[in-house]
Amino acid sequence: MEKNNIYILAIESSCDDTSAAVLHNNKMLSNVVATQKIHEEFGGVVPELASRAHQQNIVPVVHQALAKAKIDKKDLSAIAFTRGPGLMGSLLVGTSFAKSLALGLHIPLIEVNHMQAHILAHFIDNTTNSMPVFPFLAMTISGGHTQIVLVKNYFDMEILGQTIDDAVGEAFDKSAKILGLPYPGGPLIDKYAQLGNPKAFLFPKPKVGDLNFSFSGLKTSILYFIQRETLKNPNFISENLNDICASIQYTIIKILLDKLKKAVAQTGVKQIAIGGGVSANSGIRNVLKEAEKKHGWxxxxxxxxxxxxxxxxxxxVGYLKYKEGIFSEQDVTAKARYVINE
Incomplete structure (x- = not known):
């Protein structure tokens, strides 16, 4: 296969979304995601149910990705898959499928670190966004991770700081649960926050060293605040929902931005890229756009x-690794804990 005519089939199954995509070089031809609705009634992801749903979804999702890309599986150059980090049962489904398909098609197998992929998603060729220039600082913010990473090149990344307890996405979702909002509650906090006063209620910012994060104390303070106020007024949440959400979101974003400012000061790197599910949050996007003007980022x-x-x-990531000849052996196994620079 020519190095400028590469077709990658990619599989992602780290948590509760089953996804398959086809890339031609660095251009996306298809990106199919099957979301598992079953977890909503439990207020969070149930690992056993997630792995079963992946088993049901993976064949139709891969079939659909190939059909949308208008290519046959015999045209594929390699299979890329998420090795970790994530839920072990979910990862095993994607890993086993990828290994079997690569073996059957006699093509290379490429393992991918999920968190590295969130960062390198910026290098997918699309018309709307420009691509970062090395070195840059990446802030990966999701339901399971919060990290600041110095990205020197595609495969040389250094974690400068990370959460010592809960991830930022979990802080959003658990706060929403305290307010009685359905799962996943993070996007709902964002929605109501846009209608509220971000300084209506003050929540403490955790004191944690250097570039690391902590969100467990913030969650506890929100819980105690809501319990205290609803004792005084049983309708407190419904009467103040927009302001509560705006205040929670303001506090979380302030924590993230303060750490980013510190990372820029320490490294001198003023190029900032975000990734992960929480980077869809409108408040974070707006604050980063403002920081561009205010701080020269x-x-x-x-x-x-x-x-x-x-x-x-x-x-x-599969495409970039293919070009460098970085392939995995068939004895590769899923890895629930998988450090970005491992």
């Missing part, structure tokens, strides 16, 4: 479809 915000878990971001 150059900010890169991915299109919405590349923020949440999707296979196109796995595919771009």
């Amino acid at each position: 150059k900010t890169y915000i991915p299109p919405f479809e590349f923020c949440t878990d999707n296979a196109a971001m796995i595919g771009i």
Whole structure:
């Protein structure tokens, strides 16, 4: 296969979305995502149910991705898949399928780190966004991760700071649960926050060293605040929902921005790229655009479809690794904990 005519089939199954994508070089031809609705009634992802749903979804999702891309599986150059991090049962489904298909088609297998993929999603060729220039700072913010990463090139990344307890996405979702909002509640907090006063209620910012994050204390303070106020007024949440959501979102974004400012000061790098599901949050996007003018940063915000878990971001890493001849053996196994620079 010529190095300028590469077709990658990518598979993503790290949590509760089953996704398959086809890339021709660095251009996306298809990106199919099957979202699992079953978790909504439980208020969070149930790992066993997630892995079963992946087993049901993976064949039709891959079939649809190939059909939308208008290519046959015999045209594929390699199979890329999420090795980790993520839920072990979910990862096993995607890993096993990718290994089997690569073996059957006699083509290379390429393992991908999910968090590295969130960062490199910026390099998918699309008409709406420009691509970061190395070195840049990446802030990966999702339901399971919060990290600031110094990206020196495609495969040389250094974690400068990360959460010591809960991730930012979990802080959004758990806060929403405290307010009685359905799962996933993060997008609902964003929706109501746009109608509220961000300084209506003050929440404490956690004191944690250097570039690391902590959100467990913030969640606790929100819980105690809501319990205290609803004792005084049982209708407190419904009467103040917009202001509560705006205040929660303001506090979380302030925590993220303060750490980013510190990272820029320490590294001298003023190119900022965000990735992960929480990068779809409108408040974060707006604050980063303002920071561009205020601090002289150059900010890169991915299109919405590349923020949440999707296979196109796995595919771009697959393409970049294929060009370098970085392939995996058939004895590769899923890895629930998988560090970005491992």
